[in-house]
Amino acid sequence: MSASKPNESVKRRNKNLLNNSEQEFVAGRRNTVLQSLKKLKIQCSRKEVPNIALLGSGGGQRAMVGLLGSLVQLDKAGLLDCILYLSGVSGSTWCMASLYKEPDWSTKLETVKNKILERIRGPEVSLTDAMAKLKKYYYGKDFFSLTDVWAVLAVTSYVKEIDEHTITEQRNQHNKDPFPIYAVIDKQTKQSKDGDPWFEINPYEAGYSLSGVFVDTGNFGSQFHKGSKIKHQDEFDILYLQALCGSALGDEEDIKKSLWPKIKDFFQNETTIEAMRKDDPISLSVDECHRALMDLVNMNLSVLKGEDPSGFDKSIRTNLNELSGGKIQPIYKMKTVETADKRADKRYTNRVTLDVCEYLRSRNSNWLVDIWISICKCMAEWIWGRKYNFLHNMTDEAVNSTLLQSETRDYIDAGLLLNSPYFSVLREDRDIDLIISLDFSEGDSFMTVNGASDTCKKLKIPFPEVSVPSDKGKKPKDFYVFKGQNAPTVIHIPLFNAVNCGDKVEDWRKKYRTFQGSYSAEMIADLMDVAGKNISNNREKLKEQIRAVIEEKDWD
Template identity: 30%
Template sequence: MLGRVPSRALPALAAVLFQSKERKKAAGGRRSLTWKWETHPYYNLSVKILRARNIKTTDLLSKADCYVALRLPTASPLTSRTKVIYNCSDPEWNETFHYRIHGALKNVVELTLCDEDVVLNDNLSSIVFDVGRIKPGRCLKRVFPLNPETNEELEVEFKVEECSDPPTEVITNGVLVAHRSLCLEGTIDRGDQPRQREEGEKQFKLSVAGAYEKETCIPYRPDPDQDRQTPFVFHADRELCPQLEVQLQQTLTILQEGLGPGGEQQTTVLGMGCLPISSLPLSKKVDLTVPLGKEQSVDLKLKTEESHQDLDVRLGFDLSNGEKEYLDKRKQIASQALKEALNLKEVPCKDEVPIVAIVGSGGGTRAMTSLSGNLSGLQLLNLLDCVTYVSGVSGSTWCMTSLYKDPDWSHKDLQVPINSIRNSVTLSKSGAFSPDRIKYYFRELASLEKDGRKVSFTDLWGLILEYFFYQKENPSKLSDQQESVRWAQNPYPIYGGVNVRINVSGSDFAEWCEFTPHEVGFRKYGAFVRTEDFGSEFFMGHLIRRRQEPRICYLEGMWGSAFAASLDEIWAEVAGTGFAWIDSLKDVIKVVDDSRKLHLRDPLQFKTRLVMPGGILSQIFQDIFKSRFTAGESYNFTRGLYLHRDYVDITEFVAWNGHHLDAFPNQLTPMEENLYLVDGGFSINSPFPLVLQPERDVDVILSFNYSWEAPFEVLELTTRYCKERGIPFPKIILTNEDQKKPKECYMFVDAENPKAPIVLHFPLVNDTFQKHKSPGVELQTEEEKSFRNFVIAGRDSPYRTRNFTYEPYHFDRLVEVSRYNVLNNKETILNALNLALTRRKLKQKNIN
């Protein structure tokens, strides 16, 4: 992609390449650990749309009316298009489009052949082409097959040349790239305009294509009671050469019979003008007159500021400072705890202390109840201080938030918070829908909307959960839990959710988002914001508008947002499979590279792909069956950032699969306005991906699974997840008997790969608990046998996922069996800790 560069850029570029190479070597494959400055040149790209051949259309009355739409969002926020060639199967355009592209970015152009004749869906097919494959100074002519069966083709000519603009610096972590942004502030000076009678209302409409703010409308005449200078602001990417567009509009009300007293409103553009923002001097107020045509103009007072160098979004894959400080302190506590637990002669040094993580699966109130019992068992074994992380999704997060209200919970008798959970679970939930409570919901949601938050059904669900768990308003926030880890007195909490698309299955695309007391972010992108700033508005890595940190009840609603399921996912849960026939209507993606030249291809550049839309019928069914009508929206803190040209080299991306969304950078999360964060169960119903990050270097994972139908599914999905990304994970070998009747605990170890964590998996079963009062002590009384002889799973079970209220008797049973299953496998847990300690010592010995 770099090709020949100006000599003045070579020293900086050489330094960047050297840094990247060294960091990749040090990171063991990950190309960049933290953000850095990189200097890259610009290039001039020309795309000449030549012609198409043999184009067929669904219109039976005429031939196609074709045009080509071009989209290159890394160079222009606008979609360009050729003229329309009417009634022609072999249209010829010979139109050239020019772009200035930056060498640091993954520049992928989308060429879409459209038929203007087709009313409902005019996209015939699209070509996705990686511009990085073109060497500077070279002209490349390509004939793209659009439909091999009918010999449909699109002929395009590409040319990349060096640009005279000097190279610029960008901030990057090897996945995301941040340009410097411009902030345009201004006012319209409307002066002392005489009040005169005229038809309709006039207003100025201001917009900047690609800016964070979409548009601003200002009345043509000021309110006499207000300042005549109305301010406006736009944040835009300077590298896209943004322009301020001003329109003078007039809106008339047309009274027609049958339209009611209001009539129909028609807006007419009376004049329009543009102003290049990048041409304005920085940090200096200027007065300008922008002509709008037809002897009209508008007076503007403007000032532009360039963003400061420090980003408010942390770009990097390293742990947050708060988590690193915690780990340093926690290792000392865990070292002493290991000495006592394993009866060691001396305390292991900090670098030899294995990192132990607990992961709790989803399962509603069943998971919330069971995890409290599991943790109680570990406390009774004096092993809680050996644990570094506790992570959960869905119902497990509800247990965690309940525990972390107390900054010293793991050093107190857990029966106290368990009793508190018991009171919540066993109380009637009918009060959640009382008139007073419903008024409270509306008042709270209205307050969120007034503050600028995006309000959804998920927020209402969070308020309902708040009543279920506390029966009153809970003012606590996630950042409050910093007190719970300030002295490393408790395991570090990691709450898991996934970012999905509203019309894509979670099994096809889901990005794990972690919530900790210090930061919220995507380790996939290496992008994090302070927990206090989650929910605020960001653009190009900078905080644009601060919002209040959401109360934790809203996060609980998000983490446990089972209602965000699509009809397809609901049917899959009920019937065991989704609507497979819908998948047959999806877009078809094919690689159309010349196979004879593939051996010359740069592995960091994408193969050219053809996307054949499924058609309007497909889109209708996708919208009905795949959409998440209740998915909650959050402001996207990665918005305005771009994908680095070599992001495919990062293990977190499945970009090697050309059909995966990761291979379409123009559609990935940084290009989206909003995040759709939902229950982690829509991906893997346990937060393995969050503790398997190499930066956390976890040695032992205690997996507590609360699923009924598939007690080992989370292991199977995690295995596939790790295989796709090259993450070490032990082989999961199970027998048919294990699948039919799971045991209390399974230990999985990869003896050949010490980098793979040791996994202890605890299915939720009632096995030896039915015959033993405690490990090794058999039951004696009939009352004890009656209490312990029960079935957890089943259609009539009180522990159904949708059941939020248990009888006290049922709650106690579930806590006791969960506690017992940990106590009964003490030796297995200690063996895992011993093995992890041995591995750590060998690792340190090899390092030294």
């Protein structure tokens, strides 16, 4: 396949009609699947080739390493070439992005695996490189958000690189690999519970999976009006894609507890401070700005920790009130920790954060300070993944009207709604026969498959009945099969289970938490091994289910 010129208009996909490039890709991949089935001695004609999707759930670095270990064993078992689609959310997309940077990675997976492991065991991205990347993101587009910050300060600490390639560059590089789908959700639609929140990004198209409206991936982020592009924005790179998909490893408070310290560490580093001092501001000195912003960071951290933030509040007002002409004033006196009203303190802190940012911006001309101010502002307003809405002012009765009205949309980690990308592969036009769900979630081992089942019932999407076994929870098994008439078969595989972990399932879960920094080389090796066992221990069961969907499918 050759790369094509980006289509500069919004496209609606009719049911059972894939994008032409995806149709071509799938046709070629089905030939690969057929040959793979023959090697496995699974009888199948060209017409009977099943459409099999492999799903990787979220789970931070646990999901990244777990998916890699699973794919390695699928390859060794001769099953990897049976997979038509590979779709992921959150941490699984970190693995996918690392794989798909290598052309035809599935033909040389052992070599690619070693390169990935060597990198993620190695040193983090340097502060100088991180600073340069943050500057590129800040000045390179119309909307700067916490996704940019998360990419540079958080994702790089796990993937250990800044990948500036784009997904559309991969269009002619993966003829021998499964078709990749990266899944996120629309934040506003999730919050309103009105419309289609499920959003996917693949090398050809980005758009709403169930509504069937898409734009060329190279134009996702550009400004559209009534379905036609009116202002171009450069395509985002792979690092940003990893942050967009893996932008929220937990609830808001968890993320803030992770992100504020990273912001603090970054801006109190001597290298960063020295870079600030090289560019003199117009009137307010870098040191004064730095002191005020560091107080602001510490005040936010104190509120999150349930500590008394009033000292930082006082310091901010003492340093800046005189200069601001009394503009930065408390709404009310912040309470001491003994009588704290946590919600009121958060509201107050957000207000002070915005006031301080507004004042400092008016008195500052230093680019690094300006970025810091924008980061603090984004933290207060909680802005993630903001993009121009390519559906703005379109007329389409099949799309929820609220989706057509707003000029911008925010896109976030799909794990905040459903921690597995079921709805990218449940599109009717993809006609999936078998879903293999690798679940790397923290907590309930059946939350994703139950959530998918419940949502499918509401939306009348064919999905098997999910009967949750009595052994769910602390000691799940390593292989579950859910079947239903006129619905895809779903194989559900929890990462830590009674088979590969014995009676130490809880110990494994405690060892591999989502929020604990990057894993050691020994932890990565152990996790690769335990994830791989879920495939190697179930090779025959996987073959049996592939045979079954071939036999059960109505091919007429």
